Amino acid sequence: MLEQHIQQHFIDSADLHYQVSQEMSESVASAVYALLACVTSGNKVMCCGNGLSWAQAAQFAAMCVSGMERERPELAALVLDNDALAQAQLGSSLTPEGLPQALARQVRTLGQLGDLLLVISADGHDRALLAAIEAAHERDMSAVVLTGRSGGLLANALSETDVLMRVPHDRSTRVREVHQLVLHCLIDGIDTQLLGEEE
Numbered sequence: 001m002l003e004q005h006i007q008q009h010f011i012d013s014a015d016l017h018y019q020v021s022q023e024m025s026e027s028v029a030s031a032v033y034a035l036l037a038c039v040t041s042g043n044k045v046m047c048c049g050n051g052l053s054w055a056q057a058a059q060f061a062a063m064c065v066s067g068m069e070r071e072r073p074e075l076a077a078l079v080l081d082n083d084a085l086a087q088a089q090l091g092s093s094l095t096p097e098g099l100p101q102a103l104a105r106q107v108r109t110l111g112q113l114g115d116l117l118l119v120i121s122a123d124g125h126d127r128a129l130l131a132a133i134e135a136a137h138e139r140d141m142s143a144v145v146l147t148g149r150s151g152g153l154l155a156n157a158l159s160e161t162d163v164l165m166r167v168p169h170d171r172s173t174r175v176r177e178v179h180q181l182v183l184h185c186l187i188d189g190i191d192t193q194l195l196g197e198e199e
């Protein structure tokens with residue numbers, strides 16, 4: 001019984017990956033080009049996420065710097081800190097009104113024209129991430145947003161120069177599984193554009 005339950009997870013995940021592959025390929029390619037334009041111009045990618053998506057944002061930043069499967073020069077990327085200490089220090093107070101500004105303040109402090117903000121959220125409704133996108137726009141930065149479901153508040157905050165990659169599924173676990181593959185596709189796409197196809 002347990003083995004069948006586990007197998008169903010694999011089947012459900014594979015089905016969703018297959019269903020969204022064609023739908024998402026265009027937006028993922030657009031994100032690759034946006035990221036590539038940023039890093040080849042000497043700018044940096046600032047990555048952020050909420051909850052478990054923060055770990056994926058940190059992993060993406062690490063793959064930009066250290067690579068994934070191929071040797072290449074380091075690409076400038078960093079993950080914004082959203083832990084309790086950073087929120088206490090940057091949020092002015094631990095009130096609900098202060099906390100959403102912790103990420104936005106980091107964007108306003110570190111972000112510059114030509115930088116890019118990568119945002120990862122399973123549901124698209126995190127107000128701290130929304131504030132970060134708004135701060136990026138204040139700095140004339142573009143945003144690449146990876147989300148799920150309808151895209152939520154984050155999708156509604158995007159400008160014409162931003163890229164939305166949305167996994168149209170309600171279950172956060174499945175959404176994050178696709179997000180992981182998308183992040184690998186982004187790094188591989190950048191590497192392919194910089195280094196050519198692998199033989």
